Amino acid sequence: MVILEFFLVLIGITALGLLYGGIARKWSARIQRRYGPPFYQNFLDVFKLLGKKNTKSHGVMFALGPVIAFTGIILSLFFLPLGNSRPLLSFEGDIFVLFYLLVIAPLGMALGAGEAANPNATIGIARGLTLMLGYELIFFLSAIAVMVKFNTASLWKIVEIQGTFPKWNLFPFFLSAFAGLIALQGMMGEKPFDLIVAPHEIASGPMVEYNGKYLGLLQLYHAIAIVVETGLFVNVFLGGGSILTFILKTFFVFMLAVTIDNIMPRFRIGQAVKFYWKYPLIISLLGILVVFIWR
């Protein structure tokens, strides 16, 4: 029964992530005054990629890379409470565990792409890891303000303490939430932080050699990652509620990120890191200061 629930969550969230991706493409198209693809376009892309034949592999690690990435994101999904109603495994590990589980997926992809011997891939990975020094720290600092205030590290408890609408953490912790939102933009690789993939510079970075079913797996990974990353932000700052409200909130956070993505140019990696170490860092530190004054 429990296993069935986990399967349902996995399939549901994957479908949800693909749907989000499709709607985001439509939304971007509308912003750019285009008609845009149908909202189910990402499903078609994944089916097509998985059905491709004669895919090329560069070796065992290359093939295992997307598998590990998918594994890592499924794992983090299960340790994320989906709103107030579905704790899944979040009783078995708290937010620090989740932070580390979230790294498995990019690391797996990086290992796989590394074996391809394509310098574009490695440049993308080096950029991604460097960017991690920026956004992970900012997100951590903005989340720790909440954790210090509530004196808990359990994501489930943070969700429960907040309650519903007017009691969202967003309002008392608005500085931390703002910094967290900037960090989220980098975590999801949306502009101005899309320098990991950067198709025009480094030929889609880590994905440069991936084709066919491997790329399909990476698309599935990306779909779940959208929900998990926005879900992390929602759980920390946007309160609890039923699974439906959780979905709605993640959708709006993602759409916000996509909108920013559409109106921003791309940073160079040096600029991006410097940016993160400047303004968001100051904002998140101020957020912590607020907590200390408030206590």
Add this chain to the structure above:
Amino acid sequence: MGLFRWSQSRSLWMMHFCTGCGAVEMPPTMTSRYDMERFGIIPMATPRQADILLITGYLTVKTLKRVVRSYEQMADPKYVIGFGSCTINGGMYWDSYNTVKQLDLYIPVDLYIAGCMPRPDSIIDAFVKLREMIAKGEANGWKRYRENLEWYRTNQAKVFNVEKWSAIEP
């Protein structure tokens, strides 16, 4: 199987190999005026990810080598669209000593777009045609290439002026 073929016809990722002047027609096709994304067609950065290889314009002998390599790096099923007169019969370069006159001697072309330049309308038209062909199972260039590899190799070797040739050396 039906699901895969249907999604293949609806989701086409394209790598445009922009050698000639035809490349200038691509931006309007992609952007808001003609918006090819509504057919699920988006440009991709590498041949690994692409389904369509769009050859825009004339190919020199030297470029053809790169085209063949890129084509062989794509995963099956893959489609080639020859864009502009140059790919059909050499176009205005018909008597040039170093351009390739007829593309489908070297790689299997599923669809040609005639014209010099073809307008974005005709590019879109070609994509729609290709969708129909894929749905009907008629776009079989990649199968032809596999079946007649010897023949293609011979033609390629002839134009490269070498004895024997394979796309990826050592």
Add this chain to the structure above:
Amino acid sequence: MTFWVIASYFLGGIVAYVLARPSRKIGAFVALLFSIYPLYALIPALDGGFYLRFTVIPYYLHLSFRLTLLGWFFALIAATLYSLSLFSAYSEKRDSFFLLSSMFSAGGLMGVFLAADYLTLFIFFEIMAFFSAFTFIREHRRSALKYIIYSLVGSYAFLAALLVINRSTGSLEITPLSGFGGSVPAVMSLFILAFWVKSAVMPFHPWAPSAYADSPHSYTPFFSGALSKSGVYGLVLAFFYIFAGFFKSHHAFGYIFAWIGALTALFAGIYALLQDDAKKLLAYSSISQLGYVAFGLGLGTSLSITGSLFVALGHAVFESLLFFVIAAVYIRTGTTMLTEMGGLIKKMPISFIALLFGIIAAAGIPPTVGFPGKWMLYEAVLEKGYPLLAGAIFAASITAFLYCYRLIYSIFLGPLKKEFRDVREAPFPALVPLLLLLIPLLFFGLFPGYVVDVTDSILREFGYLGVPHTPAKLLSGLGTFNGLAVGITMGAAFVIAFLVHAVFSRSRKVSELNNYTAGEVAEGVSMHYVADFYKFIERELHGFLKLRVEALFNWIAEGIGGLGEVLRRVYAGDIQAYLVYLILFLGFLFTLYRGVLRW
């Protein structure tokens, strides 16, 4: 028995030295036998409370040993790592002198962990320091001397501290300090300096990168994984046993030490990702990990101490595993430079798997041994309510991802270099430690509770509460971590992901030249993106990177060098001058003697 635990190394060192002369094989085998005995003797000796005292010179020099739980914990780590390092040393064809000096250093280390009085601790500390330097002093004189000098500074401070303590309390036994007359902070600073240096926590770290990089590749795992633990052992002893009263009542001291640890972890992590030498990279990574340990000790809650001990164990497992892999790679390729390797995954798959697990643990990803310790440290710092410290160590842990990826990519991934086309997998003895270390790496990650059982007993000896746990699950006041749940879910998720991968059509393997390079074939061009891997960070941090504590130490060294030049004039090399010195000195002693007696 405790006596034989230590003596086995010294005896074994001598026997192996003699036997390795005619036959390297027999020498290594004998050394292994002698090094396995302590392991065999230590494993069941959990009860502790053993005390042994024997006299070397009547009335003057006694050595006394005692097996405490803390000592047992570290001694077991050290004994295991030393036995493993012998396998690697055998593959490296190390000579008899290496066996002698490394055995003696291991014996010295055991003596440190089992010493019951300060003098014994000091003597064995010196034995350990000198003989560990002897393993590489012949090839790399400069870095060995650097290491010895740093050690000596610490040791003399320690000697001074123990003399002060002895004069005030009249005893040399290692007990909680009571009835001490002088300034506790001063004597404590002197006391911990030796261990501070040995654990390579900033600012006393500059010996470590060069010493780790230049020591024999098979010895470095033991050097970094176990010898540095003598520093951790001393710090734990000082903070929570000898000076526990002072430490508990002065929070500022612990807080500052925690910051030192956190900044060590962060800065060493940043330096690690800019290194081009695999061993230097790992050396800085080792410093970074010990920064975590120091950080946890500084916080001084039971959760953080447990975390520190866990990180110390984890560091011993994965850091030595990584160093063993480098040793194995060096045997085949003859280089440790990251820029000179690449693509070895196809040639050395077992080493690759070992390194993969090693970096996963070093990056602290569950369910490996690297994670529970870090988790406890985060919980502890959050419990204390120091968000900035938490941020600093979290930033340090991100640097771990960066340098870990660089390590595995540069050595094993990317294109294969032409000169390594014929490389084979490392010889079997060099692979033994890799495979054996994978067991604790995964087991203690899945079941961290078994380690916490031991650390709980250690903490209770020091008067702290334990950390609530079951074999697989750790609980803090703030959250939970269940290693087994993570492991099982990960396994299940991997199966799902693998099935999705396996259901669809098989892929075809292509050569590494069949790569998207805009249609070109990059033959004869190095496609390995490896030099200046993190140039962006270097560019952003160039101002910070210029600040190096080594510059200060070098300045001091130059000053001392100048002083030495002056002193040299005294030693003129003339026998008559020395005779005059001797007569003057004897005269001085005589007047002193007469004067004192007359009084």
